[in-house]
Amino acid sequence: MSSPAMTPEPEPHRVLSTPALVVDLDLFEANVAAMEALLRGTGKTVRPHVKTHRTPELARRQLGGSVVGITCATVGEAEVMVEAGFDDVLIANEVVEPGKIVRLASLARRASIAVAVDDPEPAAALSREASRVGASVGVLIDVDILLHRCGVASAEEAVALARVIGQSPGLRLRGIMGYEGRLRLGDDDRAGKIAGAYALMAKVVDALRSSGFAVAVVSGAGTSTLREALADPTVTEIQAGVYALMEPELLNLDLPFRCAVAIRGTVISRHPGRIVLDIGRRAVGVEYGPPQPIGFAATDIAISDEHTRIAMPDPLPALGSEVDMVPGQIRTTFNLHDDVWISRGGRLVDRWPIAARGSSQ
């Protein structure tokens, strides 16, 4: 049910047609190596969040060293990734629909699967299904440490939920997870918020351990809070995803990562002081602002459904020439494309399917 029905055409194209996503594999690999270097000696690991790109061939290149598993946001993503050969997957999200619980338990017979839980009822349903099919599903109690999304709000709730999970056949309590959300450099009381979030995780871990529960995994954080998570004694694994491709708004965090993905467009219209590209909001995610030009300066950028209008000084690029832009939000951008082009040393060398495009179910 999960992998897209409309699989892209089988044969690879020799010619790029715009708008197209292009990953600079040299920069991508440098980002992955920089993450490895940051992890060295910390005793912690990163569990790359593949919702970022939904691309198995990129995810594969994020493993190695202490990095052995991946994070997904949906059962559909996990199915695509297990099909692609990944054998250690955390679904860092609540799964409650009966049909998805069936798929989750079935997946747990093929790979090591863990899932987030914040409610006893779905946990009971998952336990019944896992028992029925003879699967064992890892469980992390989801704690609302800052974001006010999913998750239990207190150590008391976590302990009560742990008791339910502990008595549920087919489920293995592995620990807890919490996500503090993206915290930008300029966020009000950034340090205080992060410290408070991790202090709540530590409190929950202590309460669980004093109640007799083993806590092997404390999973959380993202690229924006990577340094704080690495320095925190409680966190054991980091669910970062963006680091491998990067987004412009995180560049001011002084992390050793560079933007590795571009959206390539064509100049389709040209007027005094402005050009129009065939990159619109149907091709690029704009939640963090419009894409930014690479290699030239714009005085104004306006994006609509099918077009980006760029006001810029002369000389304007010629009609028909290709222009690269850095997407502001890469996750919603990847989810709009069937495949991603791969470049090395400035040359296109391959094209990989974004196999989990649209796998939101």
Add this chain to the structure above:
Amino acid sequence: MQDPAPLITDAHDRVRDHYRPAIGRARDELTTPALLLDLETLRANLSLMEAGMRDVPTALRAHVKVHKSPHIARMEVEHGAVGVGCATVWEAIVMARAGISDVFVINEVVGPEKTRALALLAREADVKAAVDDAAQVAELSAAAVTAGSTIGVLIDVDEGMHRCGVASSEEALPLARRIADAPGLRFMGLTGYEGHCSLEFDETRRHAMAREAMGLLTGIATDLTGEGLPSQIVSAAGTGTWAVTSRYPGVTEIQPGSYATMDGHHRGLDPRFGWAVTVLATVISRRPDRVVLDAGSKTVGASHGVLKEPDLEKYRFDEEHSIFVADDRTPLTTGDKVEILCNYTPFAIGYFEAYHVLEEGRVVDIWPVMPRGPESRWLLDMLERGD
């Protein structure tokens, strides 16, 4: 209208097979997030536009970039549309193969693959495209000559959006002459889109802006006619301005798209059309002060949305989640289904591969979103193979 070609029927079969368990189910039994299409509301929207077009001297060209559905496009033609408008050559190929003979790419088509695709398509359908530059004319002409086809060309007029388009008769005239003289091309007229008007929610002001834009567009048409280059087609308007533009003397056709599917933005401009497309979500976490749904900006789009019912205040949209403020009286519990009314439907559609088509609350069919885009160069390969 011809029957749909295998390109369309195969895609339809694929998504129907893929979502087979959903067919026959009630809305609340569906896996989420899911893109819903309510057939009765769609039909009502199409009938309303059809009735409105009876009283005006213009034709309807349905813009399909909004829904990217060959099935909806065919229904629009059945409800009186003379053809479709597309944003890309890939959409035009899909719509022509859906059986629609009159396809107009209301956009500049630039680059060797896209012009070749357009020229090849023009062998099998009445294909038109917009230009605003002599270089595009030369490229299209060369492609048409190579393919042995004829492409209809309309000059794109900047009616005030300041995106693509020429802004004056002085710019339009030499371009029109070039088109008329170019082998493989036929000068068909002018096209413009007064999109800047659709950001004005005051109807009186919006209509005044639209009339000003139409004055510019039809003025250029008059000037070209005076030079011996009459426009067979003068095309304009969207859902926000169709009511005034469709009556403006000198305009021959309108090109709205959102009227069929609707969304929050366009309901603010013309509330007569109903919500035909929504996103179904499940409550995956129920906290004392909020509900968390499994549909966020990666399914609803960056413009977000509101709940159909109950009427809850939005707390936040994340990528995979949306969060609404609730209390202990809110009648929602984990596992419940709710519909999200999108503020801007096109962005949601880009994140799905299929519509769940509902009639009286049950799924009666699954329709493909096609082409998914934004780049579908494989359709050129299909044309080149002669398939």
